[in-house]
Amino acid sequence: xxxxxxxxxxxxxxxxxxxxxxxxxxxxxxxxxxxxxxxxxxxxxxxxxxxxxxxxxxxxxxxxxxxxxxxxxxxxxxxxxxxxxxxxxxxxxxxxxxxxxxxxxxxxxxxxxxxxxxxxxxxxxxxxxxxxxxxxxxxxxxxxxxxxxxxxxxxxxxxxxxxxxxxxxxxxxxxxxxxxxxxxxxxxxxxxxxxxxxxxxxxxxxxxx
Amino acid sequence: xxxxxxxxxxxxxxxxxxxxxxxxxxxxxxxxxxxxxxxxxxxxxxxxxxxxxxxxxxxxxxxxxxxxxxxxxxxxxxxxxxxxxxxxxxxxxxxxxxxxxxxxxxxxxxxxxxxxxxxxxxxxxxxxxxxxxxxxxxxxxxxxxxxxxxxxxxxxxxxxxxxxxxxxxxxxxxxxxxxxxxxxxxxxxxxxxxxxxxxxxxxxxxxxxxxxxxxxxxxxxxxxxxxxxxxxxxxxxxxxxxxxxxxxxxxxxxxxxxxxxxxxxxxxxxxxxxxxxxxxxxxxxxxxxxxxxxxxxxxxxxxxxxxxxxxxxxxxxxxxxxxxxxxxxxxxxxxxxxxxxxxxxxxxxxxxxxxxxxxxxxxxxxxxxxxxxxxxxxxxxxxxx
Numbered sequence: 356x357x358x359x360x361x362x363x364x365x366x367x368x369x370x371x372x373x374x375x376x377x378x379x380x381x382x383x384x385x386x387x388x389x390x391x392x393x394x395x396x397x398x399x400x401x402x403x404x405x406x407x408x409x410x411x412x413x414x415x416x417x418x419x420x421x422x423x424x425x426x427x428x429x430x431x432x433x434x435x436x437x438x439x440x441x442x443x444x445x446x447x448x449x450x451x452x453x454x455x456x457x458x459x460x461x462x463x464x465x466x467x468x469x470x471x472x473x474x475x476x477x478x479x480x481x482x483x484x485x486x487x488x489x490x491x492x493x494x495x496x497x498x499x500x501x502x503x504x505x506x507x508x509x510x511x512x513x514x515x516x517x518x519x520x521x522x523x524x525x526x527x528x529x530x531x532x533x534x535x536x537x538x539x540x541x542x543x544x545x546x547x548x549x550x551x552x553x554x555x556x557x558x559x560x561x562x563x564x
Numbered sequence: 565x566x567x568x569x570x571x572x573x574x575x576x577x578x579x580x581x582x583x584x585x586x587x588x589x590x591x592x593x594x595x596x597x598x599x600x601x602x603x604x605x606x607x608x609x610x611x612x613x614x615x616x617x618x619x620x621x622x623x624x625x626x627x628x629x630x631x632x633x634x635x636x637x638x639x640x641x642x643x644x645x646x647x648x649x650x651x652x653x654x655x656x657x658x659x660x661x662x663x664x665x666x667x668x669x670x671x672x673x674x675x676x677x678x679x680x681x682x683x684x685x686x687x688x689x690x691x692x693x694x695x696x697x698x699x700x701x702x703x704x705x706x707x708x709x710x711x712x713x714x715x716x717x718x719x720x721x722x723x724x725x726x727x728x729x730x731x732x733x734x735x736x737x738x739x740x741x742x743x744x745x746x747x748x749x750x751x752x753x754x755x756x757x758x759x760x761x762x763x764x765x766x767x768x769x770x771x772x773x774x775x776x777x778x779x780x781x782x783x784x785x786x787x788x789x790x791x792x793x794x795x796x797x798x799x800x801x802x803x804x805x806x807x808x809x810x811x812x813x814x815x816x817x818x819x820x821x822x823x824x825x826x827x828x829x830x831x832x833x834x835x836x837x838x839x840x841x842x843x844x845x846x847x848x849x850x851x852x853x854x855x856x857x858x859x860x861x862x863x864x865x866x867x868x869x870x871x872x873x874x875x876x877x878x879x880x881x882x883x884x885x886x887x888x889x890x891x892x893x894x895x896x897x898x899x900x901x902x903x904x905x906x907x908x909x910x911x912x913x914x915x916x917x918x919x920x921x922x923x924x925x926x927x928x929x930x931x932x933x934x935x936x937x938x939x940x941x942x943x944x945x946x947x948x949x
Contacts, residue, residue: 383731385743389724439761457761457815465901485853485860488902 419556420496420521420528422455425549444542451534451542453549457526465520468529469504472516476533477508496521496530497555507536515539519550575654584648587639594638597623603779603790605710606757612641613687642687649680665941668934675926678919685916692912693838694898699905702845702870706911711836712757712792714812717819718747720828732836735794742801748824749799753809758790761815774813791815792833798824842871842891844909847879851902863900865907882909 428442473479494503515536595611622631693706756776793813812833819830898910
């Protein structure tokens with residue numbers, strides 16, 4: 356075999372590769388399939404094409420957390436990821452905030468948010484997944500089991516974070532009290548009252564996040 | 565010389581090789597810099613698994629300086645890779661001599677070709693998703709949390725639902741989907757790949773506002789999940805009648821109800837679902853620490869696999885460095901939250917996973933053979949002298 360007689364097999368391979376690359380540029384198709392109506396399972400999924408285990412696409416909406424603004428606190432514009440309510444209370448140059456945020460439940464999120472608070476807001480070392488059970492305490496919101504974590508940062512004027520977390524129908528709600536450690540200690544009672552006043556809506560059709 | 569020979573000679577030019585390699589170096593540089601403002605997967609798809617990319621000049625401007633609002637087109641990874649592949653194949657045909665002396669180099673080049681093809685195979689067919697479940701639950705599909713899709717579910721029929729799934733790649737703002745498989749046209753008004761909720765600000769009939777948010781970037785250092793939101797309108801192809809604007813968001817954890825004509829619908833913007841021909845039930849999970857420490861010793865999920873097509877049923881333990889391989893999928897223990905009894909299994913499917921190993925072996929063997937053949941020739945010449 357020499358360069359004046361190029362093997363046709365390689366030429367065909369060349370064309371095949373070019374055709375494959377061109378085919379890769381095609382758009383993904385829109386799919387259609389029927390599915391049987393079935394009971395809803397929030398974690399196990401609720402639709403299946405033919406040949407798969409059939410379940411339901413339709414289901415009641417999840418419950419949601421109903422927030423009552425804490426007395427004496429000013430409403431603030433939510434700004435953080437998944438945040439949908441925020442309140443603040445100031446005393447001189449000390450200001451403490453209560454924020455309520457909601458994220459889709461996912462085990463990766465808990466460690467991520469705890470470490471974000473510890474590293475970027477409190478100046479603490481991050482923890483490992485295995486450390487989580489040792490830093491959280493049991494709590495309760497509207498007779499539902501919840502979790503609480505309290506952290507005090509480092510430095511001369513440490514910040515403190517007190518968070519109550521509730522898993523509710525596939526979402527995790529984070530209720531966070533954050534501010535200067537001494538101010539947070541004074542306002543812990545307000546925060547606990549705020550948490551005690553939270554209500555959970557009934558299962559409903561149609562929904563807000 | 566035939567026209568094909570002439571074309572192949574031109575394609576095999578070393579100047580083309582050097583130019584393409586230089587272009588590739590800049591593409592890798594730009595793709596890396598782009599991850600300061602974009603997520604790793606949008607960059608991989610946009611820069612490296614595409615024919616061309618519009619590179620934003622702002623990515624090269626350091627923070628604190630005003631960045632011009634301009635971009636320029638540039639060949640994408642698949643175009644450069646395809647051209648390099650073509651160049652290499654053309655060189656194999658026209659310039660290389662198929663003799664024993666050249667066997668090492670030829671084997672190395674074939675290994676290089678295989679390595680380039682492995683990326684093509686991975687880009688086209690590899691899938692990576694997650695089973696997320698708590699003890700006792702059964703997962704029927706895996707979710708790819710890097711992509712979203714729009715599902716329209718027609719619940720009008722008493723005995724079944726009809727589902728249409730539109731992939732993320734088709735959800736482009738300003739576009740109207742008129743695919744004949746759809747029962748109506750879908751006008752895409754806006755798409756936010758990531759969004760946030762402001763519950764203090766009402767918007768229209770809604771007591772809250774969903775706003776666009778910055779996508780998580782590849783340089784953030786923390787794993788984050790984006791929550792997409794889109795605004796769409798349904799159009800009856802027969803009458804041209806359009807629905808109200810409909811909001812769909814991953815912040816809504818369940819499908820949103822909607823009525824269009826005589827159809828009762830549910831709209832669901834969700835992570836891309838990859839249906840499997842088998843189900844996985846989480847029977848038990850275990851999390852051990854080294855005694856006296858909080859250091860994890862072992863995460864372990866005890867699962868039962870049920871194959872609906874073959875009727876296979878078996879139980880398996882999945883733990884660190886001990887994945888379950890079944891039907892071309894590899895199920896790794898990814899994460900675990902023992903407090904909630906929740907386990908996350910990473911499901912990876914890549915038919916081309918062996919190709920890089922084979923190609924690296926070919927390159928190594930080829931270079932070794934070439935070295936010893938050259939050494940032998942050198943020794944003979946020295947002996948003659």
